[in-house]
Amino acid sequence: MEPIIAIALVLIGYSLGSAKIINQGNEALVERLGQYHRKLRPGLNFIVPLIDQVVMEDTTREQILDIKPQNVITKDNIYLEIDGVVYWRIKDMEKSFYQIDDLAQGLNQITTTSLREIIAQNTLEETNVSRVDMDKELLDRLNETTADWGVEIQRVDIQSITPPESVRLSMEDQRAAEIKSRAAILEAEGERQAAIKKAEGTSTSMQILSEALRSTPENKEILRYLVAQDYINASYKLGESPNSKVVFVDPGSGQNEIIDQITAETVAEDTVQRKPRNGNGSES
Numbered sequence: 001m002e003p004i005i006a007i008a009l010v011l012i013g014y015s016l017g018s019a020k021i022i023n024q025g026n027e028a029l030v031e032r033l034g035q036y037h038r039k040l041r042p043g044l045n046f047i048v049p050l051i052d053q054v055v056m057e058d059t060t061r062e063q064i065l066d067i068k069p070q071n072v073i074t075k076d077n078i079y080l081e082i083d084g085v086v087y088w089r090i091k092d093m094e095k096s097f098y099q100i101d102d103l104a105q106g107l108n109q110i111t112t113t114s115l116r117e118i119i120a121q122n123t124l125e126e127t128n129v130s131r132v133d134m135d136k137e138l139l140d141r142l143n144e145t146t147a148d149w150g151v152e153i154q155r156v157d158i159q160s161i162t163p164p165e166s167v168r169l170s171m172e173d174q175r176a177a178e179i180k181s182r183a184a185i186l187e188a189e190g191e192r193q194a195a196i197k198k199a200e201g202t203s204t205s206m207q208i209l210s211e212a213l214r215s216t217p218e219n220k221e222i223l224r225y226l227v228a229q230d231y232i233n234a235s236y237k238l239g240e241s242p243n244s245k246v247v248f249v250d251p252g253s254g255q256n257e258i259i260d261q262i263t264a265e266t267v268a269e270d271t272v273q274r275k276p277r278n279g280n281g282s283e284s
Contacts, residue, residue, distance in 0.1 A: 020045045020054060027093045028057035039093060056097045062089045062154060065107050069162075072119040074127060081162040082119065086111055086142070087154045095150025103149065107142075114141045115158075127161055134158060 021044055022028050028040040032052050040047075040054070047054065065086040072080050088107065090096045100106045118134050118141075119127060127134070135156050142153040 018046045018049050020047055022057065025061045026057055026059050027090075028054050029093060029097055031055050036094065036098070056093070058090060058093065058096070060090050060093070062087055065104070065111065067108070067111055067115070069160075070112055070115065072116045074119055074124050075121060076123045078124045079164060080119065080124070080127070081160075082115065082158065083160055084111075084115065084156060084158040086156050088146070088151055089154065090150060091152040092150030095148065100149050103151070106149065107146065107151070110145050111138075111142060111156075114138055124163065131158055131161070 020028070020040060022040050022042045024042045026042060028045075030037045030040060030047055030052050032048070037052060040057075065088060067084045067086065069081050069083040072082055074080060086107065090103075096103055115138060118137055122130065122134070135158055138158070139153055139156045142156065146153055
């Protein structure tokens with residue numbers, strides 16, 4: 001009976017020693033007698049005790065590498081502090097274990113070196129306006145190197161680019177000046193459009209008055225009223241000014257001359273339009 005129990009215990013121990021459970025999203029590498037033998041997939045796997053050995057188990061899911069702030073120099077010799085994040089995953093577990101000794105350190109080193117090289121090819125202004133292009137260039141460079149490591153770089157995000165305090169203040173002053181310049185241009189354009197609209201309105205009003213005087217000479221009294229109304233409005237606006245001086249002027253003193261001039265011009269224009277022409281198109 002005792003030999004049977006001993007054999008059963010040996011078999012149980014052998015089974016427990018040979019069974020290996022790999023979690024979902026992970027893979028493991030097995031060496032047999034010191035050499036790579038096979039890869040274990042998620043689930044229940046069996047190996048040969050004493051002969052087989054699991055040398056690595058890691059995830060194939062996406063991982064995040066946080067790039068600590070680095071001091072870099074731009075093309076125009078400006079010192080910047082820059083950091084970022086790299087999203088990566090193991091694509092080939094065998095290569096990631098046998099092709100590089102410390103995968104995490106290697107990824108951090110190659111990312112930092114590539115980032116410095118890219119920044120050195122751009123000026124300070126270019127680093128601020130072409131961050132998306134720099135992300136893409138860094139992604140392509142990293143994938144060229146890490147493909148031999150069995151690693152795929154999925155995306156890169158340069159998070160912050162911090163210039164020195166003196167440069168930052170100078171950039172803020174420049175942006176403020178640009179905003180002020182754009183505002184002045186918009187204001188001038190608005191005033192120009194307003195002046196055009198006012199001129200068009202004045203021209204239309206004069207045409208209406210000319211037509212009214214041409215059709216009904218009695219409308220001169222209405223014109224006198226409008227001139228007097230404008231005079232009153234102008235006086236009110238002058239009185240609202242803190243530096244204004246009160247000057248009394250007879251509003252009727254210049255009205256007759258203005259109205260007579262408008263009427264004369266209107267009548268002269270009407271006379272020219274009604275004057276008959278001879279057969280060859282010239283005035284008779």
